[in-house]
Amino acid sequence: MKTKGLRKNKINIVTLGCSKNLVDSEVLFTQLKGNGYQVEHESKKDDAQIVVINTCGFIDGAKEESVDTILRYVDAKDKGLVDKVYVSGCLSHRYKDELALEIPSVDAWFGTNELPRILKTLRADYKHELVGERLLTTPSHYAYLKIAEGCDRPCSFCAIPLMRGKHVSRPVDELLTEARSLAKRGTKELILIAQDLTYYGLDIYGRRNLSELLLRLADVEGIEWVRLQYAYPAGFPMDILDAMKAHPHICHYLDMPLQTGSTEMLRLMRRGITRQKTEDLIDRIRQTVPDIALRTTLIVGHPGETDERFEETYGFVEKTKFDRLGVFQYSHEENTHSFGFTDDVAPETKQERADAIMDLQQNISWELNQSKVGKTFKVLFDRKEGGYFVGRTQFDSPEVDNEVLLPAASYVRLGDFTDVRITHAEEFDLYAELANQL
Secondary structure (H helix, E strand, C coil): CCCCCHHEEEEEECCCCCCHHHHHHHHHHHHHCCCCCCEEEEECCCCCCCEEEEEECCCCCCHHHHHHHHHHHHHHHCCCCCCCCEEEEHHHHHHHHHHHHHHCCEEEECCCCCCHHHHHCCCCCCHHHHCCCCCCCCCCEEEEEECCCCCCCCCCCHHHHHCCCCCCCCCCHHHHHHHHHHHCCCCCCCEEECCCCCHHHHHHHCCCCHHHHHHHHHCCCCCCEECCCCCCCCCCCCCCCHHHHHCCCCCCCCEEECCCCHHHHHHCCCCCHHHHHHHHHHHHHHHHHCCCCCEEEEEEEECCCCHHHHHHHHHHHHHHCCEEEEEEEEECCCCCHHHHCCCCCHHHHHHHHHHHHHHHHHHHHHHHCCCCCEEEEEEEEEEEECCCEEEEEEEEEECCCCCCEEECCCCCCCEEEEEEEEEEECEEEEEEEEEECC
């Protein structure tokens, strides 16, 4: 029988889902380290006595992955390899009562805003002096900065407000303190995240305040790139673009999920915008910042998406030529507005539509990438893989966008910026040589 106390046990934090979840795990990681615990993030040795699984509950596939991961560690517990299994995050927040009945071997379930309760369960103190401090699980040269929690938008398909609550902005001074702390430890790129960046400030300042925040973060010593993810199109604050033009450290990059190119589908999704207004917005954005890289995500197979309405979306993508694009298949989520509709698009049709959009985008991406051949770009190198150093331009976010591949025969330091010349391009990869190479 094991007799060692919790304080002597090794803790493994496992993170599933989006970058917002990753930040939550990093905060927990930092607090536990501050309490003197031995903590690892997604340990490959799989030798921890305590496992904390930070789950995702966004769509069916994410929920399945979360449940599979929980069952894996419960099985390890049953075999005596793990002492305690704790579950937190979105899936736990939304379904913990049902899950507790189905998986009774889990020792405790926690919601999305229950960090103090997790720490108390682990016999750790919440250390206020660590607020704004974060040990990173990403490479140290880039970090996600969560500027707000929750969402006030009424999108019909989305369960995020059920799991994350209403929009709550973090004060500018708090974010600057965190950014300075990260910069002192080597972070050069800040990737701003929230459920909706463009709503930032309305709840605490009475106005959309993202542009001011951007400019102040871009002035932090050591920060060379500030990147925007998850902007909402309705009510888009155009002064963000003025900030991009005004400050060289703000990336000419915008991730703006649009979901569909059909006005009728936008109405069913309760997005508060039409296709024409969306196209007008994109035109204004590109006129204001001509070299901006626009990333979007779409949903196919939402209730009411007929063949004709899907063709509208296909035509929208074909016309707009987004620099980056991803597709989700609609997931019928309980307690959302769309759950009141019949899930009337067959699974195989959803898959066919997703494949069709991605085939189209692959061709668009190839064409756009060919125009980069022969040009020089400033690249931040993230890792070495195989025979290449792998990096990104200001027009690419980690893990989801294009990558620049530089042959390892040309030496660069990871986490540094280097000017390279693109020699040839594929659909999602750019191949390069050092710009000063003869």
